[in-house]
Amino acid sequence: MTRHVDLRSDTVTQPTPEMREAMARAVVGDDGFGDDPTVRALEERFAEVVGKESALFVPSGVMGNQIAVRILTRPGDVIVAGKSQHVVSFEMGASARNASVQFALVEDSSGELGVDDVMEVVESEKDHQVAVAMVTVENTHMSAGGAPWDIEHLRTLARALGEKPLHMDGARLFNAAVATGESPRDIAASATTVMACLSKGLCAPVGSLLAGPTELMRAARVERKRLGGAMRQVGVLAAAGLVALDTMVERLAEDHARARRLGELFASAFPESGYDPATCRTNIVAVNHPQARQIVHELGQRGVWGDTIAPRRMRFVTHADVSDDDIDFVAEVLTHFTPAS
Numbered sequence: 001m002t003r004h005v006d007l008r009s010d011t012v013t014q015p016t017p018e019m020r021e022a023m024a025r026a027v028v029g030d031d032g033f034g035d036d037p038t039v040r041a042l043e044e045r046f047a048e049v050v051g052k053e054s055a056l057f058v059p060s061g062v063m064g065n066q067i068a069v070r071i072l073t074r075p076g077d078v079i080v081a082g083k084s085q086h087v088v089s090f091e092m093g094a095s096a097r098n099a100s101v102q103f104a105l106v107e108d109s110s111g112e113l114g115v116d117d118v119m120e121v122v123e124s125e126k127d128h129q130v131a132v133a134m135v136t137v138e139n140t141h142m143s144a145g146g147a148p149w150d151i152e153h154l155r156t157l158a159r160a161l162g163e164k165p166l167h168m169d170g171a172r173l174f175n176a177a178v179a180t181g182e183s184p185r186d187i188a189a190s191a192t193t194v195m196a197c198l199s200k201g202l203c204a205p206v207g208s209l210l211a212g213p214t215e216l217m218r219a220a221r222v223e224r225k226r227l228g229g230a231m232r233q234v235g236v237l238a239a240a241g242l243v244a245l246d247t248m249v250e251r252l253a254e255d256h257a258r259a260r261r262l263g264e265l266f267a268s269a270f271p272e273s274g275y276d277p278a279t280c281r282t283n284i285v286a287v288n289h290p291q292a293r294q295i296v297h298e299l300g301q302r303g304v305w306g307d308t309i310a311p312r313r314m315r316f317v318t319h320a321d322v323s324d325d326d327i328d329f330v331a332e333v334l335t336h337f338t339p340a341s
Contacts, residue, residue, distance in 0.1 A: 004303040005326040007262075010172075010200040010255070010283060010319035018247060019204060019240040028235035031057075032225075038235030042242050043209065049245065050173075050194050051185035052211035056220045057238055061171045062091050063229050064195035064210040066098050068167045069134075070223045071216050072193065075100035077133035080121050082108025084143040087136055087169055090309075098227070104132065111147025113137060115157050122164065134165040139187065140172045140179070143309055146259070146284030146317075148176035151187060158190035165192040171208070175201055175282040178252045192216070201252050201283060202244035203320050206237045251320065255283040258327050259318040265327075266316070269334040270295075285316045291339050298340065302333050 006012050015023070029035030039057050047055040058064045065087045073079065079095065081088050083105035087095060095101050106117040118135055125131045137154070140146045158166055168191035170176070170184075177184045188194040193212035198204035210220055224230055231237075263277030263285045275287045289295060292314040296306045306316040318327075 007316040013203040022239040026239035028233040036235045039238040042238040046209040050188040054214040054217035055211035061197040061208040073133040080135040111141030111144030136167040138169040145286035146282035168194040171197040198241045202248040204240040204244040255318040
């Protein structure tokens, strides 16, 4: 079998032996009735970690984001978001389909939203435009190469919004925490609601969590059921999530170090891209190139699996199942690689 290194996403990670063992011996109940003790333990643990009153276990990060949209808006409302955020570009139009809302998009190529840009949209309510119901940020910002938000910038945005809800798509919240040295609680403090995935860098097989005020999380449970996300003896999955929170966060620094090396390799292999590996602060290398799709295809044939997130933007993601030896293999492939003309 030809060797390959799977850098398509950190969603491809396999659950650890400790997770599999915890899943096998998990105490379960019917979570639809609120009777699963392992799920409750996971929700309470996450709420504590991010400093919120309550949390809800959901099957996916997309569902977590979509529930947040449904509980913080009404049909016809406007959401301010970055134009390349996941909730805008990578959820198949779910917000319009599920909540009948519209987006006011601002520049986010750096991974952050400009406070002035956001407030210009918010204040346009005074000029006969639709009122903004909420603002959403992504931390880390996938499309921007896993860029984490500066915590002071987050606080400034939250202060400017006042009582206006702020949702944080923190699918890779723990990558942001490790990269910046800030605690998940401090990062999430500026947000009304926060979502984080267990099934990316933390290696759990399934699941994400949404946290916020208790009353909002009560409403979130109703929306989870409406979206078909109410589960039954799901403690078998929550058990892996608890192990993920206990054992997989600090090791994310290893993924970040490997990604920086990977970024240096891509910068060297494709100098025409203008990619600066210093911008790689977490586990995502995202490079612009006019031949992005072709390069991803041809590297895949050589055993280096990546993906594209735009016609001319390719992405490679490190994770727990990528070793230093794997990065050496990528280096060897890139040494002899030139895209076909």
